[in-house]
Amino acid sequence: MKLIHKFLAEIDARWKPAGGGPIRLKIIGSAALMLQADYERGTKDGDVLEADEITPAVREQLLALAGPKAALFQKYRMYVEIVTRAIMFLPQKPVFRPVPGLALSNFSVEVLDLTDVVVSKLKRLNQNDISDIEAMAQMRLLHHARLVERFEAAVDFHSTSAYAEDFPKCIANLNRIERDYLRVPESAIELPDWMQ
Numbered sequence: 001m002k003l004i005h006k007f008l009a010e011i012d013a014r015w016k017p018a019g020g021g022p023i024r025l026k027i028i029g030s031a032a033l034m035l036q037a038d039y040e041r042g043t044k045d046g047d048v049l050e051a052d053e054i055t056p057a058v059r060e061q062l063l064a065l066a067g068p069k070a071a072l073f074q075k076y077r078m079y080v081e082i083v084t085r086a087i088m089f090l091p092q093k094p095v096f097r098p099v100p101g102l103a104l105s106n107f108s109v110e111v112l113d114l115t116d117v118v119v120s121k122l123k124r125l126n127q128n129d130i131s132d133i134e135a136m137a138q139m140r141l142l143h144h145a146r147l148v149e150r151f152e153a154a155v156d157f158h159s160t161s162a163y164a165e166d167f168p169k170c171i172a173n174l175n176r177i178e179r180d181y182l183r184v185p186e187s188a189i190e191l192p193d194w195m196q
Helices: 003-014 029-036 056-066 071-076 114-121 127-138 144-157 162-182
Strands: 023-027 096-098 107-112
Touching: 003 029, 003 056, 003 071, 003 107, 023 029, 029 107, 029 114, 029 127, 056 071, 107 114, 114 127, 114 144, 127 162, 144 162
Parallel strands: 023 107
Antiparallel strands: 096 107
């Protein structure tokens, strides 16, 4: 069993339900990659995307159990970080998938689609992001046409937001992934009219 499965199972086992059905957790970042591919690497967080189900009470208990100062971090060297979708570079409708074989009593876990995870990393693209993307490319799980399609959808969605200022950097990062890891020609991505 992967470490991340054990981490989620222990959160589930320690959870004190507050009524209602299972809480849907939408997981992003490298944790999402580890939950949908034969891949593991050290990570400092689990990156749970904030959703309607994460009420203040759920957020408080989740961070108390599995946040950066919780005992589970000392045990697993990973923690839950709750982020809002608004700060992420993603298409308007990100694709989330259920995690097969992950049977939890208190949570229903969905992971951000592998390609959308890669798109979300193209704004920052630090060394860990590059390691994640390189691994997906080496396992032949990252498909070029789909990557470009989802990247263009993210550009379109964010074309009137503050993210637009970062588009040249995001495009350069996409081209780097295409050139260095997918070994395909770089895509020419059109910028919004007002940026040209």
